[in-house]
Amino acid sequence: MKYLLDTQTFVWWIENDKKLSSAWRAEIGSPENTVLVSVVSAWEMSIKMRSGKLRLKTTWEDCFGGNLEFDALNVTLNHISELQKLPLLHKDPFDRLLVAQAQAEGCTLITSDERLRSYRVPILN
Numbered sequence: 001m002k003y004l005l006d007t008q009t010f011v012w013w014i015e016n017d018k019k020l021s022s023a024w025r026a027e028i029g030s031p032e033n034t035v036l037v038s039v040v041s042a043w044e045m046s047i048k049m050r051s052g053k054l055r056l057k058t059t060w061e062d063c064f065g066g067n068l069e070f071d072a073l074n075v076t077l078n079h080i081s082e083l084q085k086l087p088l089l090h091k092d093p094f095d096r097l098l099v100a101q102a103q104a105e106g107c108t109l110i111t112s113d114e115r116l117r118s119y120r121v122p123i124l125n
Contacts, residue, residue: 001027001032001033001034001108002033002034002036002105002106002107002108003027003028003033003034003035003036003107003108003109003110003124004035004036004037004038004073004098004101004102004105004107004108004109004110005028005035005036005037005038005041005070005110006041006095006098006109006110006111006112006113006116007040007041007044007045007094007098008111008112008113009024009028009110009111009112010037010041010045011045011054011056013025013028014056014058014063015056015057019112024110024124027110027124028110034071035070035071036070036071036072036073036105036107037068037070037071037072037073038072038073038075038097038098038101039072039073039074039075040075040094040097040098040101041094041098042060042063042064042072043094044094045060045063046060073101073105075097075101076104078104079097079100079101079104080100081104082100082101082103082104083096083097083100085100086099086100086119087119089115089118089119090115090116090118090119095111095113095115095116098111099116099119099121102121102122103119103120103121107122108122108123108124109121109122109123109124110123110124111123
């Protein structure tokens with residue numbers, strides 16, 4: 001299976017947060033699955049860390065500076081094309097771009113954000 005982690009799920013993973021269910025942990029940790037983390041999440045986390053809205057036990061550099069345990073997903077023009085097709089159901093630009101990336105890449109999105117279910121993207125339950 002091919003998964004894309006949303007930003008909150010990635011934060012829960014790196015923080016070993018109990019909010020991340022054991023079922024999700026098993027899927028994310030399975031060597032049989034491909035797990036992607038978008039540069040969109042890196043950007044969002046950087047902004048939130050600098051503004052004080054996100055505090056982690058580790059640094060941004062430790063999360064993304066060569067130690068990333070998942071494949072990084074860059075933003076492409078194809079992702080922006082998918083973004084242009086999305087209805088304006090959700091105003092968060094980071095989430096909208098993650099949805100577009102998941103659609104374009106054929107990924108199942110791992111998110112706890114129920115608002116994203118309004119889009120035509122597979123979401124892990």
